[in-house]
Amino acid sequence: MLQVSILKANPELVKQQLKKKHFKQPELVDSIISLDDSRKKIQAEYDAVQSELNTAAKAIGTMMGKGDKAGADAVKLQVAALKLALEPLKQKMVETEKQLTETLILLPNLPATEVPEGKTPEENEIVRTGGMVPILGEDAIPHWELTTQYNLINFELGNKITGSGFPVYIGKGAKLQRSLIQYFLDFNTAAGYTEYLPPFMVNEDSAYATGQLPDKEGQMYHAKEDNLYLIPTAEVPVTNVYRDTILKESDFPVKMTAYSPCFRREAGSYGKEVRGLNRVHQFEKVEIIQIVHPEKSYEVLDEMVAHVEKLLQSLELPYRILRLCGGDMGFASAITYDFEVYSAAQQRWLEVSSVSNFESFQANRLKCRFKGIEGKTQLVHTLNGSALALPRIVACLLENNQKSGEIQLPSVLHPYFGSPKI
RNA sequence: GGUGAGGUGGAUGAGCGGCUGAAAUCAGUAGUUUGCUAAACUGCCGUACGGGUUAAACUGUACCGCGGGUUCGAAUCCCGCCCUCACCGCCA
Numbered sequence: 001m002l003q004v005s006i007l008k009a010n011p012e013l014v015k016q017q018l019k020k021k022h023f024k025q026p027e028l029v030d031s032i033i034s035l036d037d038s039r040k041k042i043q044a045e046y047d048a049v050q051s052e053l054n055t056a057a058k059a060i061g062t063m064m065g066k067g068d069k070a071g072a073d074a075v076k077l078q079v080a081a082l083k084l085a086l087e088p089l090k091q092k093m094v095e096t097e098k099q100l101t102e103t104l105i106l107l108p109n110l111p112a113t114e115v116p117e118g119k120t121p122e123e124n125e126i127v128r129t130g131g132m133v134p135i136l137g138e139d140a141i142p143h144w145e146l147t148t149q150y151n152l153i154n155f156e157l158g159n160k161i162t163g164s165g166f167p168v169y170i171g172k173g174a175k176l177q178r179s180l181i182q183y184f185l186d187f188n189t190a191a192g193y194t195e196y197l198p199p200f201m202v203n204e205d206s207a208y209a210t211g212q213l214p215d216k217e218g219q220m221y222h223a224k225e226d227n228l229y230l231i232p233t234a235e236v237p238v239t240n241v242y243r244d245t246i247l248k249e250s251d252f253p254v255k256m257t258a259y260s261p262c263f264r265r266e267a268g269s270y271g272k273e274v275r276g277l278n279r280v281h282q283f284e285k286v287e288i289i290q291i292v293h294p295e296k297s298y299e300v301l302d303e304m305v306a307h308v309e310k311l312l313q314s315l316e317l318p319y320r321i322l323r324l325c326g327g328d329m330g331f332a333s334a335i336t337y338d339f340e341v342y343s344a345a346q347q348r349w350l351e352v353s354s355v356s357n358f359e360s361f362q363a364n365r366l367k368c369r370f371k372g373i374e375g376k377t378q379l380v381h382t383l384n385g386s387a388l389a390l391p392r393i394v395a396c397l398l399e400n401n402q403k404s405g406e407i408q409l410p411s412v413l414h415p416y417f418g419s420p421k422i
Numbered sequence: 423g424g425u426g427a428g429g430u431g432g433a434u435g436a437g438c439g440g441c442u443g444a445a446a447u448c449a450g451u452a453g454u455u456u457g458c459u460a461a462a463c464u465g466c467c468g469u470a471c472g473g474g475u476u477a478a479a480c481u482g483u484a485c486c487g488c489g490g491g492u493u494c495g496a497a498u499c500c501c502g503c504c505c506u507c508a509c510c511g512c513c514a
Contacts, residue, residue, distance in 0.1 A: 040471085044472065047483040051482055054482095057440075059494090061494085077494095079494050083494090246469085377469085
């Protein structure tokens with residue numbers, strides 16, 4: 001959620017930035033500003049009446065103490081009139097506040113200046129590419145066949161037990177998952193991230209604070225009986241560690257990493273694009289999150305991008321880094337870098353990480369602030385990224401490294417997997 | 423799931439209809455003092471939204487788990503919800 005003060009500082013600039021993000025109702029900026037102005041006016045009136053009431057109540061108290069019943073009764077009559085005046089003001093205030101937040105919540109975050117213009121994924125900017133695309137033999141097969149051939153994943157079994165999109169990892173397939181999770185966590189903690197193992201379900205407050213509610217409600221699995229949501233990413237519980245907190249400057253930077261399964265309904269997805277591990281309802285992911293001083297967030301963003309890039313390099317996968325264009329970015333993000341790896345048998349790029357700076361947008365809803373040296377409290381900046389999401393990494397590792405009769409694994413995984421190959 | 427107790431500021435914890443935005447202690451912070459690490463003393467030390475100011479000072483309102491109610495007035499009384507703790511039951 002944006003701060004009203006940002007809109008007020010330069011409404012025209014804000015509208016322009018919203019257009020870059022292909023937001024359809026930039027005129028909401030004006031509505032918000034006028035709603036905020038009337039909110040202030042109403043509150044001033046309300047406070048004045050309430051103040052009179054408080055004074056009167058005190059006077060009654062003093063009179064009663066002196067035994068002046070008649071005087072007290074006289075004041076009570078005045079109070080009754082004031083209360084009558086107060087009621088409509090209160091309603092108006094509540095109503096205006098409600099409208100204000102309801103409107104404000106519709107505005108997406110403003111894109112950073114480096115964000116390229118554009119609407120569709122084709123207009124994303126390729127920042128750089130790395131790694132080598134392998135040359136596969138004629139008989140190369142996609143990962144959903146490899147996983148069957150080597151008995152690593154059973155998709156049909158998942159159908160039986162739960163439903164489509166819930167793969168069952170078996171034997172070396174399961175161990176590969178475990179190896180990757182542990183390797184990623186080790187890699188992240190070595191870079192100073194503190195490991196968390198969070199709850200995999202969250203309450204409404206948490207889902208609201210990180211922005212899943214109210215707009216992305218349909219994306220999450222909901223346990224209605226207890227009103228809990230299965231997390232779509234570890235970002236939700238881990239970022240909520242800092243909900244409603246005020247940090248000291250010396251607490252910066254807060255660096256957290258967490259493994260979690262991720263649950264996504266992905267309603268409406270189907271077809272070849274979602275075959276095998278390309279898109280599933282439950283998958284494993286290791287996330288990194290930082291909470292930093294506003295002046296440091298872009299420096300930190302670069303650091304996180306470099307971190308994820310190093311991780312991908314260590315896996316010896318061909319990758320590219322995209323800077324998402326205004327129209328393809330997420331609602332809450334000010335700037336996003338997507339990481340894709342090349343799936344050689346499918347001959348397509350698959351997204352495996354997304355690193356974003358939310359600036360103060362998420363912090364505003366989270367109510368995560370810090371007290372500066374001058375004593376003023378202000379919002380922190382939050383950033384997060386995947387390091388990394390497993391399924392597509394696995395898809396690429398299998399496809400790109402397939403040889404006749406075996407699959408080679410990158411050397412960093414050998415100690416974790418206990419073998420150089422499958 | 424059953425029974426009992428309870429939810430107050432960073433922590434402990436008092437208050438149980440007006441004098442309480444909230445005692446006290448600890449932690450934190452700024453300073454004074456004592457010839458080291460340490461101790462003593464003094465001040466400051468919640469959040470949000472307003473007014474005010476260059477910035478302060480100052481000032482209004484709200485907030486003592488959340489939401490309602492009673493009352494001129496509620497942290498304090500009443501109702502509902504949520505949560506925590508203890509014991510029992512069940513159980514990885």
